[in-house]
Amino acid sequence: YRKVANIQHDIMQKFTTQLVEEYDKIVIEDLAVKEMQMTHVASKGLQRSMFGYFRQILSYKCDWYGKDLPIADKYxxxxxxxxxxxxxxxxxxxxxxxxxxxxxxxxxxxxxxxxxxxxxxxxxxxxxxxxxx
Structure with a gap:
């Protein structure tokens, strides 16, 4: 479990760094992940997703690189x-x-x-x- 988690975190770090270095405009949506997990259609995949972690890392990297990160309202x-x-x-x-x-x-x-x-x-x-x- 720890090995898989380390691989996921490494991929997420590399991916967010690549995004911030390559793009000047990055916009993400403020998703209602908890509500989406309650639906049976996408719940299993969303439980494994790392949306919150992705947003957290992308946010601090945008601050670090001086990039703007607008977040669209969930509605x-x-x-x-x-x-x-x-x-x-x-x-x-x-x-x-x-x-x-x-x-x-x-x-x-x-x-x-x-x-x-x-x-x-x-x-x-x-x-x-x-x-x-």
Whole structure:
């Protein structure tokens, strides 16, 4: 157990150092990890994740290197907002961990029902987070 933990911590240290050295803009979301662990869909993976540790290390390294680390509010709709037109999905239009049942879209797809923008959900979220800066 200790060996695995040491490997995880080493990888996290190296990864955060690489991020801070390579990028001037780093934005992260303030996730409600405890609430997300209560759902059955992602609970096991989230228990093994190191989101809190990642944020802690990234925060002190950004301070160390003089980089800004904006943190998006946990209620900011980065995955529901269209990065092209700004339309925000609500109600049955939202895309969740199982996709969207009404429009039969997949979890990783983002389709704007206003302007027709189609892209990867994560790429759309990144563009929305970068727009916060």
């Amino acid at each position: 900011y709709p980065s995955t529901q907002r269209c990065s092209n037109c700004g339309y925000v999905k609500t109600g049955e239009e939202k895309v969740g961990l199982n996709g969207n049942l009404k429009y039969r879209t997949k979890h990783n797809e983002y389709i704007c029902y206003k302007c027709g923008n189609i892209m990867d959900r994560d790429e759309n979220a990144v563009l929305n987070l970068l727009a916060l800066i």
